[in-house]
Amino acid sequence: MTRYVNGFFFTPVALGRVAAMRFLAGLFVWIEWWAYKPFIIQHRFLPEDLYQPLLVGRLLPIPAPNYWIVTGTLVVMLAAALPVMFGYRPRLFGWILFIAYFEWMLIYNSYGKVDHASFGFMALLLVLCMMPEARWGDREHLSERVGWGFNLVQIAVVCTYFLSTWSKFRYGGFDWANSGVFTWAIIRRGTVFSDWLLDFPELLHAAQWGMVAFELLTPLVLFVYPWKRLQYSIIAFFYAFHVAIFAALTISFLPHLFAMACFLPLERIDPKDLARRARAKLKGPKDIPPARDRDEADPELTAAG
């Protein structure tokens, strides 16, 4: 039991995953501002009277956003994301990125609507600041501290599902799954993939029950950590779920999807090695170097077992 609990929080993770997650985190920051949430930068034009500061914004001496605060935050955030992505002084720039991104989130959420898709992503940016320097494809160096950091992100990711059902019970009542909420959602933001569902309210009703069941079961993905293949399959299912939601409602929870990637064994990706092999393949099939020690026990799959 003690061993299971220890493994739950501290299963060692290879440092290669840190390099990969830093790249993904920075990449998302570069994508978000123009492609995913373009209205955040538009908030620079909003009069101060529409600003509704959140508790953090009132406790900390954070001024109401204006043209220069919004533009400046964006510039600092994007500038800090680059060195983080490529592993140059990743902790120093990681902190700058985390602080700038947090302010960016306040600019995002302080006008009457708070979104919750980035909870896991903010946790990711925070733990990345505290992780050591790392290079892609490093499967030799394992760290329990890194394992704990990613576990915290994973808990945050799972909370986003699990607790959202409790929010449904709180705000919508236990009868949420029997209400017309999906009909309403499709009326508001339906697509060609979902509009036809309006003619089948019974199906939507069933889907609402499916949603509740799915969300309440998500913590399992944390508890099955000793069985990595099972865990990866569940994560694949989560990604598929989000593809379906995106097709139906064009809601994508993109930062959440990036944070969730820390469940996956990204340390197996080594861009340099891939490039080397691609080049060798172009030269001629005889020169392909042997794949990296396929017989080696995969620490990911055996560490806990």
Added chain:
Amino acid sequence: MAHPCHTLAVDTQYAKVRPAGRAVRITISMVVLALVTATTFWGGDDFFPFAPFKMYSFSKELDGWAGSTRVEAVNEEGERFSLTEAATGFRRAELEGQKSRFVEDPTLLEYIAQAYENTNPDKPEIVTVEIIERRYRLEDGHQTGEVTEIVEATYTREGADA
């Protein structure tokens, strides 16, 4: 052929966490979990980043009206158009979040007109801003096709004759 134990042996300073460190870290995880759980049941959005994950958490009646809010404006040339997120930087959800403020005091809609003019300095100025809700009638979860529109708040700039 590396055994996992050997892999751990050739490790960086970050590899192991001592018992005290373990206790601290587990506590941190538990505090984060406690905060986010507590705000799910008692808090509100105000506690961001710890806040209830309440996207689509409200129940919608199977019989009744499903509403969709929008903002429309009339400019000084008399053209009527929708004030979308792209036109003002103010989202529909943000408008809905502050709707009670606007309904109570429609002169606040002036700020939305300002946001539009800041975003589009070359376009003709706005004289009227309206919040309109379009309501779709539902019966047993089906749309009946019955639709009504209600103007919930109107603001017209002083001196404007539109």
